[in-house]
Amino acid sequence: MRIAIIGGGIVGLTTALSLCRVGLRATVYEAVAAPAPLGVGINLLPHAVRELTELGLLEKLLSAGVSAQQLVYRMADGREVWREPRGTAAGYAWPQVSIHRGQLQMLLLDEVMADLGEGAMRFGHVLQSLSAGPTGVALHFTDRRSGAALPVEHADVVIGADGIHSAVRRHFYPDEGRPRWNGISLFRGVTRLPAGAVGAVTHWAGHSKQKFVGYPIHVDEASGEILFNWICDLPTGAPGSTPREDWNRRADAAGLIERYRDWRWPDIDVPAIIRAAGDILEFPMVDRDPLPQWTFSRITLAGDAAHPMYPIGSNGATQGIIDARALAYFLATEPTATSGLAKYEEERRPRTTEIVLGNRAHGPDRVLEVAHERAALRHTTLSDVFPLEERAAIALNYKRLAGFDPAELAASRSYTPES
DSSP states (O other): OOEEEEOOSHHHHHHHHHHHHTTOOEEEEESSSSOOOOSOEEEEOHHHHHHHHHTTOHHHHHHHSEEEOEEEEEOTTSOEEEEEEOGGGGTOSSOEEEEEHHHHHHHHHHHHHHHHOGGGEEETEEEEEEEEETTEEEEEEEETTTOOBOOOEEESEEEEOOOTTOHHHHHHOTTOOSOEEEEEEEEEEEEEEOTTSSOSEEEEEEETTEEEEEEEEEEOTTTOOEEEEEEEEEEOSOTTSOOOOOTTOBOOHHHHHHHTTTOEETTEEHHHHHHTOSOOEEEEEEEOOOOSOOOBTTEEEOGGGTOOOOSOSSOHHHHHHHHHHHHHHHHHHSSSHHHHHHHHHHHHHHHHHHHHHHHHTTGGGHHHHHHHHHOOSTTSOHHHHSOHHHHHHHHHHHHHHHTOOHHHHHHSOOSSOOO
């Protein structure tokens, strides 16, 4: 079976590796001419780490990242809204791993190269069009550097893992237009902190109109120096307007420091973290409406090409990794490729649709919204207006929605086919 994966990011590479583990070889076509460890931090929830563990990558993940132990939600004035253990500290069989996105991508790329050889990766291939026939799919690419047409490639199965601006998705939904923007921009940076400055804790503070999220993504074994990933969410436009989609747009630290000047708590000093950062990048918070169909005979979508979502609840990369594993499982266990792709969509599309819509309603960050609505005045006692049981229910309901309720995850089947 000839399998073509469009997109060599986290989802495309995890798909290639997962297919290899079940005896299916894929070729990955990536538009970037030369890979580089770009980006900032991400969280991989236990159900994604389970999948990477079954690929034999847990030790490498933990070496490159940090095993998160706790999550703390607080209001901007420091009042604690919710605290819970995470990963193995919460009793999961698999950790929650905070890691630099670029480092994870390079780790996966190294694994693909080792298992499949350099011929499995075709860099500088920009997909222009595809055409499906009764016996396969023809893929038309141009060279990233020269713009010249490349030889036509042929595949029995095509997996579009080419992100929020997916060319494969656009082939089936040509009138969809730009992603939806909620008017919020994410200002993202990475700061080096001295050894012991913070623990393995994810900090979430504020509310939807002004938020701070921060967590360590690497600890140097020799010096103990901490690489601390952080995000500031602020409104910069009207909801529904056209965002600035320059993913390398640099932001000014001074304005952020002023906006967050009083955001200091015993364990986190937000202005100091921003001041000590390197480059600060601005990204629009965008998603797309859920699709009625991902799979068209021999062609399907995965990751952000299928279900781009607001970065709330740490589910973007997590759900894409699960897509990759489900794809490989069903292609390996169903009698035909088309039935395998159909089973994959049947399993994955309903759940990811719910998460996209749930994230639009603030997902687990709903605890911060309710706290802000009911207890904006500093003298209000939070427990009087927002009972702890209600906060716990918000946290648990999101875990169930996203598929990492501890009991559900423990009982769920593996995507590693039985021998």
